[in-house]
Amino acid sequence: MTTLITTLDPKSRAASRGWSDTTIRNVFVIPTVLFLIIFNVFPLLYSLAFSFTDFRASSKAAVNFVGFKNYIDVLADPVIWRTFSTTLWYVIVSVTGQFVVGFGLALLLNRPLPFKGLLTTLLMLPMMLSPVVVGLFWKLIYDPSRGILNHALGSGPVARLSDSNLALYAVAITDIWMWSPFVMLLSLAGLSAVPKHLYEAASIDRAGKLYTFFRITLPLVAPILLIAVIFRTMEAFKTFDIAFVMTGQPAAELISSRLYKMAFQQWQTGPSSALAYIILIMVLCITNIYVKYLNKAKER
């Protein structure tokens, strides 16, 4: 690179094409900022305005300002309330499962194993797939007549995705399968950063395996595990694609699916904007807590 620059004739066109800060600002920065304003900031503010009106995207009727009515209606709707509770239960089941499986796999991979690199790569494959593909793939696995799961369990034709008691857990298992590698990856990073001399000191003091795990491993990996858990919690609250593709069971309906139905099937644009803002406030709260603990973990 250096050779190329020094061999250029200073008077040549190529040499004179060096871009100034002003050109870089005009060519790269301003278009990006404009793009963000048009496609992110403007829709955000526009939908905020919609959330205070009775606007329906499917009708040409006059739009009226209704104040906080949409917010009050959304919070008084029993179906939306049930959906929020279902989402919270889904988040608890899914994140707990991901934590247990992911951290377990990380502990397994943190010891000497044959083909460790290949194994780690294979375990990370689900995370790299598209959620819609994963949803369709697991729908086939759960299929009551042709699905491999019923065949493997020998349980007969159990329709897990149409059962109101089982559908949510079936979706959660799919999410656990897909996102455990993420927790595993972060846990592995945390485990590899634990100083070896602490384990040596513990073995000299004849500390047991459980004692070493609870007094050395877990406290030192805890900050990074907490980050993984908060990050997955944030994402699990927003889950849409997997649940939408896999099941139409009302008992397993998550808040994002309800929002989609309100906005694009029932065309309740005003109330659905209000619901979207309620979800935004909730996710902002989780994000703030996440950033707070991320900074604390950095300070350590």
Added chain:
Amino acid sequence: MISREFNKTYFGPGSIALMVAGILFLCQPRIAFLHARSVLVMLIGLIGFNISVHIPPPEQAADEDDIGPVSISQTLAAGGGHD
């Protein structure tokens, strides 16, 4: 005006507690009253938290025994160390 000590001890943690409580109120399946007021609780917590993070932490009292970072090379150059 919120004092730095008050912010660190009560205001910051209180805001986080309000945000968490708001999320729990929103998603709990039993009490409609709490569900209806959850967004308000979350908003108060969120605004409080954003105020709290912009208040600098309280200044720590200087430790008289702390002599600051010690450089071995400088200490040896000055003729210090064990003989």
